[in-house]
Each structure stands twice: as C-alpha cells, then as structure tokens.
Amino acid sequence: MLHAILEDLRRRGHSWTIAQGVSTRFAGDAAVLHVDSTIVDRAYVDYGLSFPLCLNIGVTDISKSRVSMARVAPHDGWEGPVIVKGVLNCGGLPESRLNHRAARARRPLPFPNARVMKEYRVFDRVCEVPPEVFSDPDLLVERFLPEIVPDGFALRYWLFCGDYDFCGRFVSHDRIVKGAGVFRGEPCPVPDDLRERRKELGFDYGKFDFAVHDGKTYLMDANKTPGRVPTDAGEVASMPRMADALERMIRSALA
Secondary structure: HHHHHHHHHHHOOOOOOOOOOOOOOOOEEEEEEEEOOOOOOOOHHHHHOOOEEEEEOOOOOOOOHOOOOOOOOOOOOOOEEEEEOOOOHHHHHHHHHHHHHHHHHOOOOOOOOOOOOOEEEOOOOOHHOHHHHOOOOOOEEEEEOOOOEEEEEEEEEEEOOEEEEEEEEEEEEEOOOOOHEEEEEEEEOHHHHHHHHHHHOOEEEEEEEEEEEOEEEEEEEEEEEEEEOHHHHHHOOHHHHHHHHHHHHHHHHOO
C-alpha cells in the first residue's frame, strides 16, 4: 500500500528511495519506519530519528500479545469460543522470509526463534485448549468473536495515514474472515475508542483489524506495513487522499 501512496507523490514531483538496512544513509525531509517484522531493531529507530519526520517512529512492537484487546488467560471468566494465534505478525511469515534470506547469504539468522503459524485453531470452549498452549510464549489465546451478519461473518478494518482514514467491513461465508472467503466489503464508522488505541500504540500510518461484539470494540491485529485492500471487495481507501495526508505531515514537520 505504501508504494501506491509514494507513486502518487512521485507524480506530484516528490522523489523517494528505499533504504535497505541502515548501513547506507540517505538525507531527506521525511522517512517511514517500514520494517516488515513484528519487532523493529533499535538501529532502524535511531536512523529514523535523523529525519525531520519519521512516520511510525514509535511503533517498534506489534506482537499480538501487546496489541490484542481480546486476550484470554486461564480462569479469567471467559468460557466461550477461543482462537489460538501466534504472537508474531502475519503468522511469523515475515520473520521466516528474513531468516531464509540471511541463511542464503550465510549470515546469522535475525530471528532464530521465530515460529511460523499459517493456520489459526478455533476451540468451541476455552476449557478445550490444552494447558501447554497458555504457557507457550509464542502463542496467544483470544476470544473468538466473529461478527455475525445475515449472510455470513464479518471482520472490520481501519486504514489510516495521518488525518485521513477509511474504515470498512469484510463479509465472508467462513467464520475466520480472510482471503478467498471474502465476498463483500462495505464502509463502516471508526469507533472512538479505537482512535484512542491508535494514539496509545503510536501509529501514524497502518491498518487495524478489529471486531465489534455486543457493542464493544476489540482490536485484533495492528499492521504497520499493510498490503493493498482488494478493489473487488467494495469501496476502499483513497491512495491520493492518503498521499495528501502524508504531504500535510511533511509540511508541518518542516514549518
């Protein structure tokens, strides 16, 4: 998604480059801390601080154990269905890719203990979860809170860049709403408490996945390197308006 925004800025006369790693230093008016891993190394943060503006400079940990608002602990009173996830963003796939790249270059693995978890497991009752799952630091147990609609199940998402945002809802025939199962998308409002959560987590740019259950908002996932929302899933966010917001942030930082 960021590349779509940057290409729009290029058409307006801006220039940009990708700094891969921190060994080659570039000067510029702004930067985006766009490291595709759950935990960001401090060296990237220090690099970002050298710019007048660095988006997401405060977002260095998006592990589900830090982000989730639906975490279940043993004997906390929740008895309903739960879903077991890995604490790493995107099931640990970004860390796996970086490890593979390092191994091919015969460099030390940056995330030697990363575990990939491609599929999530759902239990109808929390008492069915094996005790060792709760004690595993790489796993997280969440309340399973699918939003039930007349024709399926829904999951909401919120995309934002600076003061521009777009909130939508994906509807799927599957109770785990993702990928190929989605057949419809539609806009919806952003809950006020989610805006407060964004401030707490320090996000300037990104995407939140969340659920609304019995009138309460539950943030499930926070992503600082989101991909494009499929255009066939209904109304989507405007990349030009996101680019407008990024321009406004740059001008404000340089004023």
